[in-house]
Amino acid sequence: MTQPFIEAFFDEPTNTISYLVGDSATQSAAVIDPVLDFDIASGVADTRSAERILDFAREHKWRIEMVLETHAHADHLSAAPFIKAQTGAWIGIGAHIRNVQKIFRPVFAMDDLKTDGSDFDRLFEDGERFVIGSLDVEVLHVPGHTPADIAYRIGDAAFVGDTLFMPDYGTARADFPGGDARTLYRSIRRLLALPETTRLFLCHDYKAPGRDEYRWETTVGEQRRSSVHVHDGVNEDDFVAMREQRDAGLSAPRLLLPSIQVNIRAGHFQPAEANGVSYLRIPVKWKGESA
Numbered sequence: 001m002t003q004p005f006i007e008a009f010f011d012e013p014t015n016t017i018s019y020l021v022g023d024s025a026t027q028s029a030a031v032i033d034p035v036l037d038f039d040i041a042s043g044v045a046d047t048r049s050a051e052r053i054l055d056f057a058r059e060h061k062w063r064i065e066m067v068l069e070t071h072a073h074a075d076h077l078s079a080a081p082f083i084k085a086q087t088g089a090w091i092g093i094g095a096h097i098r099n100v101q102k103i104f105r106p107v108f109a110m111d112d113l114k115t116d117g118s119d120f121d122r123l124f125e126d127g128e129r130f131v132i133g134s135l136d137v138e139v140l141h142v143p144g145h146t147p148a149d150i151a152y153r154i155g156d157a158a159f160v161g162d163t164l165f166m167p168d169y170g171t172a173r174a175d176f177p178g179g180d181a182r183t184l185y186r187s188i189r190r191l192l193a194l195p196e197t198t199r200l201f202l203c204h205d206y207k208a209p210g211r212d213e214y215r216w217e218t219t220v221g222e223q224r225r226s227s228v229h230v231h232d233g234v235n236e237d238d239f240v241a242m243r244e245q246r247d248a249g250l251s252a253p254r255l256l257l258p259s260i261q262v263n264i265r266a267g268h269f270q271p272a273e274a275n276g277v278s279y280l281r282i283p284v285k286w287k288g289e290s291a
C-alpha cells in the first residue's frame with residue numbers, strides 16, 4: 001500500500017490542524033481543512049495561514065489539486081476558496097452538507113443560499129473513493145458532531161475531523177444543531193474498527209491537563225486502549241450520558257456564528273451589499289429564548 005506524505009499546520013488561535021497530504025509518485029496533493037485567519041473584533045480576514053501551506057507546497061513542488069473539508073467547521077472560517085483561487089483546486093465535502101445548509105439557512109435568513117451543496121465542487125457519499133495522484137482515498141461518513149462529518153482514509157492514515165481528539169482529551173462535542181451523541185458514538189466505533197495501527201490525524205488539539213505540547217496524531221490502538229471517553233469497554237449509553245452532560249456546560253465557540261454562515265457556502269462570505277462590502281449576520285435573541 002502506498003503511504004501518503006503528510007505535513008501538519010497548526011493554527012493556535014483556533015487550535016486547528018490543517019494538513020497537506022501528498023502522493024510522492026506524482027507530486028499531487030490535497031489540503032485538508034485549511035483555516036482563514038479572521039479577527040472578529042475588526043472584521044478583518046487574512047490568508048497568512050493558508051499562504052504557509054501554499055509556500056510549503058511551492059517549496060517542495062507539491063501540486064495542490066483539491067481541498068478536502070471534513071465538515072462545516074463551527075470554530076474557524078475555511079480558506080478553501082483562497083486555495084482554490086490560487087491553485088485551481090476543487091473543493092469537496094460530505095454530501096450531507098445539504099442537511100446542514102437546510103438547518104442553518106433559516107437561522108441566518110440567508111434566502112439566497114442554495115441547499116443542494118452546489119457551492120462545493122464535489123459531494124462525497126459514504127464509501128466513495130477517489131484518488132490523490134496514485135493514492136486511493138476512501139470516504140467514511142462519521143456523523144454525530146454534525147450530520148455531515150466525513151473521514152478520509154488514505155493508506156494507513158485516516159483524517160477524522162472532529163470525531164476524536166487525543167486520547168487524553170476525548171471526543172468532540174455533539175450539541176450543535178443536527179449533532180447527536182449516540183450517532184457520534186457509533187461513528188467513533190466505526191473508526192475504531194479500523195486496523196489498530198491506523199494513524200488517526202485530528203482536526204483540533206487543546207492540550208490536556210498535564211500535557212504541555214500540542215499533539216494531533218494518534219492510532220486506533222491507542223484510542224481503544226486509553227481514550228478517556230471511548231476506550232474499549234465504554235458502552236453507548238455511558239458515552240451518551242457523559243457527552244450530553246459535558247456539552248451542557250460548554251460555551252459557544254468564539255467564531256461560531258461567522259464560521260457556520262461562511263463555511264456552509266464553501267468558505268465564501270455572503271454576497272457584497274450595494275456598497276461593495278460583505279457582512280456577517282448575528283441572529284439576536286434574548287437570554288433563555290431558543291434559536
Ligand SMILES: [Fe+2]
Nearest residue numbers: 072073074162
Ligand atoms: Fe468542528
